[in-house]
Amino acid sequence: MSEFRWNPLLDTWTMVATNRQQRPHLPKDYCPFCPQHNSNLPNFDVLSYNNDFPVMSLVTSASKQSKTKNEIFKTTAAVGKCEVLLYSPAHDKQLYQLSDAHILKIVELWNSRFKELQKDKRIKYIFEFENRGEEVGVTMPHPHGQLYAYSFIPAKIKEELQNSKKYFQKHRKNLFADLNAAEKKHKHRIVFENKSFIAYIPFFTDYPYGVFIVNKKLKGNITQFSLAEKKDLAQALKKITRAFDKVFDRPFPYMMCMHQTPVNEKKYADAENYYAFHIEFYPPLRAKDKMKYYAGSEMGAGAATNPLDVDDCAAHLRKLIG
Numbered sequence: 001m002s003e004f005r006w007n008p009l010l011d012t013w014t015m016v017a018t019n020r021q022q023r024p025h026l027p028k029d030y031c032p033f034c035p036q037h038n039s040n041l042p043n044f045d046v047l048s049y050n051n052d053f054p055v056m057s058l059v060t061s062a063s064k065q066s067k068t069k070n071e072i073f074k075t076t077a078a079v080g081k082c083e084v085l086l087y088s089p090a091h092d093k094q095l096y097q098l099s100d101a102h103i104l105k106i107v108e109l110w111n112s113r114f115k116e117l118q119k120d121k122r123i124k125y126i127f128e129f130e131n132r133g134e135e136v137g138v139t140m141p142h143p144h145g146q147l148y149a150y151s152f153i154p155a156k157i158k159e160e161l162q163n164s165k166k167y168f169q170k171h172r173k174n175l176f177a178d179l180n181a182a183e184k185k186h187k188h189r190i191v192f193e194n195k196s197f198i199a200y201i202p203f204f205t206d207y208p209y210g211v212f213i214v215n216k217k218l219k220g221n222i223t224q225f226s227l228a229e230k231k232d233l234a235q236a237l238k239k240i241t242r243a244f245d246k247v248f249d250r251p252f253p254y255m256m257c258m259h260q261t262p263v264n265e266k267k268y269a270d271a272e273n274y275y276a277f278h279i280e281f282y283p284p285l286r287a288k289d290k291m292k293y294y295a296g297s298e299m300g301a302g303a304a305t306n307p308l309d310v311d312d313c314a315a316h317l318r319k320l321i322g
Contacts, residue, residue: 002055004152006074012155015078017055033084033142034091045102046109047086048147055148056080058120079122079151085109087143095130095143096242103234106145110258111222111230117149118223118263125150125157125262128222133253135284135291145256153262160259161268161275168274174218176276189314192239192321196225196232199240201314206304207292208313209247211240211281218276220261225277240281243320248288255282 004013032038041047060077087106088098095103110128117126130145131138153161167175183189183200191211192199199213213236219225225233244252257280261271286292286307297303 002057002078004076004078006076008072008074010155012158013076013152015055017053017078019053031091031140031142033086033140033144035089044086044089046088046105048083048109048113049086051082051084051146054082056082056150058122081117081120081123081147081149083113083147083149085113085128085145085147087145091142093143094241094245096238096245098143098238100231100234100238103238104231107222107230107234110145110147111225113147114221114260115223117147120149121264122151123149123263124265125153126221126260127154127157128258130254130256132256133251135253136255136282138253153265153268157259157262161262161271164274165271174274174276176214176218176278180214180216188311191243191314191318192236194232194235196229197236199236201310201317203310205310206298206306207282207284208286208306208308208310209244209252209281209283209317210310211279211317213237213240213279215277218272220272220275221263221277222258222260237279239321240317243317244283246320247317248285250288253284256280257282 002015002017002019005016006012007014030037033041035041035043056078058079058081060079085106087093087095088102095106098106114126114128117123127148127150128145129148164175167173167178171178179202180198183202184198186203189203190198190200196216197213198216199211201208201210202212205212213233215225215229217229219229222230241252244254258277259280260277261275262268284291284293292307294304297305
């Protein structure tokens with residue numbers, strides 16, 4: 001069963017997908033993402049294909065597409081798309097171990113899938129992300145990311161959009177332009193910079209090594225990037241993810257999340273005035289063998305705590321990037 005259930009307390013949908021309970025924890029000697037184990041895979045450098053255990057689908061029956069009339073128990077069809085994005089046919093390659101040209105192919109894959117999925121007017125938000133490490137629930141270590149194309153605006157994105165718009169209405173400035181400028185002036189939290197992107201651990205983040213990568217020209221989504229910007233994004237990702245593994249001298253788990261402007265949504269048609277493409281990293285380690293858990297205060301009340309000083313973390317990471 002797959003459906004969306006309305007949460008009136010948080011003004012958003014909960015996605016119910018009982019099929020995902022059957023997702024396998026695969027043996028160490030088998031990987032369905034490796035061409036030698038899966039004859040259905042074509043020869044590829046990078047590849048997108050439909051998730052075998054999707055939360056959402058673009059194919060739904062007409063009877064399931066209408067919302068229920070009950071104001072409390074409100075449901076609707078789980079319309080959307082879930083894809084797996086394979087970064088490489090090589091099972092043991094990390095993102096930063098790939099060539100610059102290969103990482104550019106990954107960026108182009110993100111770009112092409114965004115461009116294609118936005119054509120479906122039912123899709124309102126396209127979310128490209130990567131989970132890395134068992135600590136964040138990864139069951140298949142083969143280098144890959146994912147894509148969720150939602151038929152609604154997810155709660156965290158909606159909150160960012162609304163607050164960015166409030167800032168724009170008050171100051172007549174793009175919040176991300178001011179964030180970039182403020183961090184550039186402070187200097188100490190910047191970990192990497194090239195012509196197109198600036199990467200820093202924000203003053204306010206609740207993750208010790210929670211790097212943001214922000215587009216300097218404040219473009220809304222990846223389809224608007226020039227070839228030079230795509231190459232610069234590939235470079236930034238390679239530098240930062242390589243340094244992550246040096247932080248505690250061990251594979252560094254993280255969630256890497258691309259935040260971009262919505263699509264096919266009139267309410268946010270002006271979002272490029274106040275919002276911008278950026279990548280947010282959520283790395284759960286606070287020490288080599290210690291996790292930063294989202295526990296009572298964080299999960300129950302939404303009141304986050306950062307156990308480390310991000311200026312110190314940024315200095316450490318900046319040194320590792322060199």
